[in-house]
Amino acid sequence: MKTLKLMMATATALAGLWGAAAPAQAQQLVVATFGGKSPEHMREHIFDAFTADTGIKVEQVIVPGKMLAGMQAQQETGNVQWDLTTSISASDFATMNARGYLADLPADVRTILEKDYAVVRPNGFANKRGALLIVCNKKAVDACPTTAAEFLDVDKFPGTRFMPSFQFLEALAFGAYASGVPADKVFPLDLDRAIAALEKLRPTIAQFYDNSTTARQLLSSGEVQMGLLWNGIPPQILGEGNVNVDLAVSWDGAVTYNQYTVVYKNAPNQDSAWTFLKWLDAHPDNLAAFANADGTDTANKAAFALQSPEIQAWSPESDHGATTVEVDTEWYMGAGEIKDRIDAFWKSYIN
Incomplete structure (x- = not known):
């Protein structure tokens, strides 16, 4: 009887832990990013506003030049820790695509993105040129x-x-x-x-x-x-x-x-990632402010129109x-x- 009670108590405690952990996981987003000033600019112009609106906390993991190697290791071990990258190179996108590391865009997310971006693929979209x-x-x-x-x-x-x-x-x-x-x-x-x-x-x-x-x-x-x-x-x-x-x-x-925004296959917080992509598309002013601060253009049509003439002049377009x-x-x-x-x-x- 004591053993049964102990087992029931343990199961109840574990269920409580799992129940407490699930909402916390759903309210976070882990973004793998390059170094330089971009993480600071993303925090100031995009992530802080996103968190204020949604309650989803954003953690940036700075891995310059190691995006592909890091995701390969995570996929091969079955321990994916990153949810999203806002901008990977064409080379990395092509490789990750070929290896099956990228999650498919949900139909509703893809429909939203196709209104504002010229290049939207099944598992990512060109966020800038x-x-x-x-x-x-x-x-x-x-x-x-x-x-x-x-x-x-x-x-x-x-x-x-x-x-x-x-x-x-x-x-x-x-x-x-x-x-x-x-x-x-x-x-x-x-x-x-x-x-x-x-x-x-x-x-x-x-x-x-x-x-x-x-x-x-x-x-x-x-x-x-x-x-x-x-x-x-x-x-x-x-x-x-x-x-x-x-x-x-x-x-x-x-x-x-093209540089691509992607969500990773088996990412632990995919729902938060899709919420972020919808939010970002609905806030071109935040995106334009980030791009201006970062000294680069954006492929979002509405945000590009808000950018400074100096930034637009250096666009490859x-x-x-x-x-x-x-x-x-x-x-x-x-x-x-x-x-x-x-x-x-x-x-x-x-x-």
Whole structure:
């Protein structure tokens, strides 16, 4: 009898614990994000307002350059801890999509998003357009490259370089174009040619960066003289009056891409994630304020209209009078065994 009573008491206690834990879990959202100033800007302009309206608390996990590796480990161990990422690269989106790491958008969420975003896929949507373009510190070199081909000419344009550590498709696309492939013929990718171009650059690459703060520090310190940088960062540098940097920018061969907002498969707080996406779409003023503070544009039509002319001018959607290259994530997702070659090359390249 005592044993039975003890078992019943234990079961009651556990049920109480589970019952207490469930609402807490439903009232939180874990967002994996990159570093730099973005988490601060997201908190100030978006997450605090979202929490005030809904009661859902937001935790940001800062994992610059480790989004894919982190989610792979979580999916493989069956212990998914992140719910959502507001902006992953086209490369990471393509890989996560192919590996089945992403949750499908519910029909009602997708219907809402399709009104305000041009690219909505079954398991994510393009939250903004980005570009990886050539920058060069004129104070640190005798001459800056003005084209992708010149950037590839390490003898005529010597100097240390940098590029992001995780945008492999963008880097390969740039390499192919810089080597002479016409922009509209870059995809399907001639992988051998693209790799050969990047290998030519490799001895000059002083560092691979994974966030904008690091990239800016590398330029300011003189550790790098030129490189491939996200389009939202140059206007910030130009506006700061940094005495160590006189920035030249070229859009020739700039690699344009979509960045995606995704919810992860088996995420512990998926309902909170869907609530957040609906809330964000209904608050374009908050989204515009974040994007202005972060120095980047947004693909939300209503929010983009609220952004400053200076930010809009640096959007890859604006006419910069130069040839650009668009990343083809659809090609990559259907590329079969070539994905393994790309993954193996990139791991070796950045190490």
